[in-house]
Amino acid sequence: MKLTTVAFDDKVFIGLVEEAGILALNDVEEKHTGRRPYAEDLVTCMEQEDFLDKVSDLVNWVEEQNDKAEFYIPMEKVKLLAPIPKPRKNIFCVGKNYEEHAIEMGSKEDIPEHVMVFTKAPTTVIGHMDDILEHSEVTNELDYEGELAIVIGKRGKGIEKEEALGYIFGYTILNDITARDLQKKHKQFFIGKSLDTSAPMGPWIVTSDSIPNPNELTITTTVNGEIRQQSNTKHFIFPIEEVISVLSKGMTLEPGDIIATGTPAGVGKGFNPPRFLKDGDSIEIFVEGIGTLLNKVVRDE
Known part of the structure; x- marks a missing residue:
């Protein structure tokens, strides 16, 4: 559904x-x-x-x-529109959840031992076919990150891994647009991850009964038709059950909470030289069992 x-x-x-x-x-x-x-x-x-x-x-x-x-x-x-046009809370985002992405952003020493989490502001959300602002006044290093996103459907705290999938309402696609230079400048993730239009999401939520195993889905990101990211969620360092369990330890998860599960290798910053987004670029993210999220970068008005 x-x-x-x-x-x-x-x-x-x-x-x-x-x-x-x-x-x-x-x-x-x-x-x-x-x-x-x-x-x-x-x-x-x-x-x-x-x-x-x-x-x-x-x-x-x-x-x-x-x-x-x-x-x-x-x-x-x-x-x-985005399935949830304005989330009630910040979007939870898992960082460096694929080994190859952790390495491209640093080295093998950057592969995390524990779930790494940051958030994006609710005001970042836009829908399928909406425009991503270039934000040239504040960044020269706008980047894409194709991700599977979880939508929580049931209130829970202290959720055991064995029960975690039962708390999921469904799945969608999220593009974790990131201003890499702002990340570096402020030495944390929130500002660089929370520019307006930096969380394209959709085009819909597929209910959990339609995706029995979210830890084995193909994910592909293309920019202007060129494949940049291609992987499978079976390569997660921390599978979805563990992510939910860790987040819920001492923190209540609620219906409508969104968890972006991390991006594979192939982001713009990972190339040498880097290949950041620019006005006119078209980004398509395909996730098996869900569909395709399409957005275009435009110059600020």
Whole structure:
């Protein structure tokens, strides 16, 4: 099941993405039952225990109708926003979670022994096909990082690794855009990771039941059609279960929390000479089982 936030006809709503198009959940439910039971933001929907069951029942009802097409909005007519356009909390990001990336950013000595975590501000988030600002007034070293991202669906603290996958609502794609020079200047990650438009996310969330093993997914990043990153999440240093367990030790995870799981080797800074992003560059990130996130870099207005 693919769920996201959709803009269409001057309205923003939660939509189910299918081959036939977009199901506007409340609009279709109103035709079915006369009610509009779904919240207008996806995180609030996640907090309802029977949310996915209701959506599944609604889809089954649509399938039983003679003219199913009338319930779908064609994909080309809608704007897909980020699935969670403004997260309630900072985005958790795992650093150096692939050995080859840790080495390209330093040396074998930079391979971490423990989960390394930093965060990005909620105001960084943009959606599929949205523009990434070049921010030339503050950085000359804008970089890409293609990543699988987890969306937590259930409140938890002190989560055991064996139970961790049960706390995941679903998975999406995140581009951890980074200003490398700001990282170096401020000797920490937050500012260099939190420029506006530096967290393209989407195009939707794929529910966890559709991806039984998130620790074995192909991930590929291209810039202007050239493959820059190509790996598989089986190469994580810290698998998803461990990341969730570590984060939840003494810290409560909540529905809607987003965890970016780290990027493979092949970032712009890893080349010699470095290959940073510039105006006009197009970045596509493909993650197996989810789809493709596409964004373009533009000069600031």
